Amino acid sequence: MEKIKTVYIHIPFCNNICSYCDFCKVVYNPEWVEAYFKRLEEEIDNAYMGEELETLYIGGGTPSSLNIEELEKLFKILKKFKKSKDIEFTFECNINDLEEDKLRFLYKNGVNRLSVGIESFDEDKLKFMKRECDFKIARESINLARKIGFQNINLDLMYAIPNETLKVLKKDLSKLLKLKPEHISTYSLIIEKNTLVGLNKIQPIEEEKDAREYEVICKILKKNGYEHYEVSNFAKKSYKSKHNLTYWNNQEYYGFGCGASGFVAAIRYENTKSLTEYLKGNFISSKALMGKVDNMENELILGLRKLEGISLEEFYDKYEENMQNIFPIKPLVKSGELIFKDGRIFIDPKKLYVMNEILIKLI
Numbered sequence: 001m002e003k004i005k006t007v008y009i010h011i012p013f014c015n016n017i018c019s020y021c022d023f024c025k026v027v028y029n030p031e032w033v034e035a036y037f038k039r040l041e042e043e044i045d046n047a048y049m050g051e052e053l054e055t056l057y058i059g060g061g062t063p064s065s066l067n068i069e070e071l072e073k074l075f076k077i078l079k080k081f082k083k084s085k086d087i088e089f090t091f092e093c094n095i096n097d098l099e100e101d102k103l104r105f106l107y108k109n110g111v112n113r114l115s116v117g118i119e120s121f122d123e124d125k126l127k128f129m130k131r132e133c134d135f136k137i138a139r140e141s142i143n144l145a146r147k148i149g150f151q152n153i154n155l156d157l158m159y160a161i162p163n164e165t166l167k168v169l170k171k172d173l174s175k176l177l178k179l180k181p182e183h184i185s186t187y188s189l190i191i192e193k194n195t196l197v198g199l200n201k202i203q204p205i206e207e208e209k210d211a212r213e214y215e216v217i218c219k220i221l222k223k224n225g226y227e228h229y230e231v232s233n234f235a236k237k238s239y240k241s242k243h244n245l246t247y248w249n250n251q252e253y254y255g256f257g258c259g260a261s262g263f264v265a266a267i268r269y270e271n272t273k274s275l276t277e278y279l280k281g282n283f284i285s286s287k288a289l290m291g292k293v294d295n296m297e298n299e300l301i302l303g304l305r306k307l308e309g310i311s312l313e314e315f316y317d318k319y320e321e322n323m324q325n326i327f328p329i330k331p332l333v334k335s336g337e338l339i340f341k342d343g344r345i346f347i348d349p350k351k352l353y354v355m356n357e358i359l360i361k362l363i
C-alpha cells in the first residue's frame with residue numbers, strides 16, 4: 001500500500017457566518033481555541049505514523065481568524081509532521097484577514113500557498129452571501145502577500161447567485177483576473193437546508209442559467225491562460241493543487257479536526273461536526289471500510305472530475321481489472337458523453353455540467 005503523503009487540518013472558527021455555509025464552523029471564540037488545539041494535538045498523536053508529507057492543507061472554517069499567538073500554538077503542533085523539501089503547504093484565509101504580521105508569520109513558518117476566499121466583489125452578491133470584500137483592499141492585500149514572498153495564490157469565486165446577471169459575473173471575473181492568481185476555484189451556489197438561505201427558502205437558479213454561467217467562466221478563464229483541470233478548478237501552468245489531486249486520484253490522506261474527513265488504511269472516516277463532541281475527545285463519528293468495489297467506484301467518481309480523466313492502464317495496475325469490464329463505458333463513449341483518447345477515459349468537457357447524470361449511468 002502506498003504511504004500517506006497528505007494531511008488536511010480543519011480549523012472551524014469564522015469571524016462571520018456566511019448565509020450559504022454548510023461547512024463545519026462556529027463563530028470565533030478565543031475561549032475555545034486553546035481547548036480545540038489540545039484535542040487536535042491528541043487526535044494527531046493518536047493517528048499520525050510519521051510519514052513524510054507532500055501536501056499539508058489548513059482549511060476551515062477560517063484559519064486566518066486566529067491571532068498570531070494562536071497561530072504560534074497551532075504551528076507548534078504542526079511541527080510534529082515530517083515535511084518533504086518541496087511540500088505544498090496551503091493556508092486558507094479570508095481576504096479581510098491578510099494583515100502584514102499574519103502573512104509574515106505564515107511565510108516564515110513554511111506556508112507557500114494561500115487559498116483566499118474572495119467569492120465576489122459585487123455589492124448585491126456579497127449582501128446575499130453575508131460577506132464583505134472590497135476590490136481595492138483585496139488588491140492591496142494580494143500585493144502585500146506577493147511582496148512578502150507568496151508565489152502561489154488561489155482565489156475562490158462564487159456564482160449562480162439568484163439575480164446575478166452575466167454582466168455581474170463577467171465583472172467579477174475581470175476583477176479577479178486583475179489580481180493575477182495562479183489558481184482559481186469556482187463554486188456554484190448550492191442551497192442547503194440548514195443554512196440561512198435554506199431556512200429562508202431561497203430557490204436555486206434554473207439549471208440552464210447555471211450551465212450558461214459555468215460556460216462563461218470556463219471560456220473566460222481559458223482565454224486568460226488558465227488550464228481547466230478539474231470540474232471547478234483552473235490553474236496556470238504547474239500550479240494545479242497537489243493537495244486536491246490527492247482526493248481526485250483516490251489516494252489516502254489524514255483529516256484532522258472537527259468536521260474533517262480522512263481515508264486511512266482502507267477506511268474512510270468522518271469526524272464529528274459537533275465542536276462539543278470534538279472537545280470531549282469524541283473525534284470520529286462514522287467510518288467505513290472500503291472494499292475493492294468501493295475503491296473502484298470512488299476511483300471513477302473522483303477521477304472523472306479531472307478533465308484528463310482516468311488512465312485505463314493505471315486503473316488496471318491498481319485493481320487488476322479492466323475498467324471497461326467493470327463499468328458500462330462503451331455505451332457512453334458511443335453516446336458521446338465519455339471520450340476515449342490516448343488510453344484515457346474522460347467526460348466530454350462540454351458535458352461536464354451534467355457530470356452527475358453521467359456518473360449515475362456508470363454506477
Ligand code: SF4
Binds near residue numbers: 021
Ligand atoms: S463559507 Fe467559509 S467563511 Fe463563510 S461561514 Fe463558511 S467556513 Fe466560514
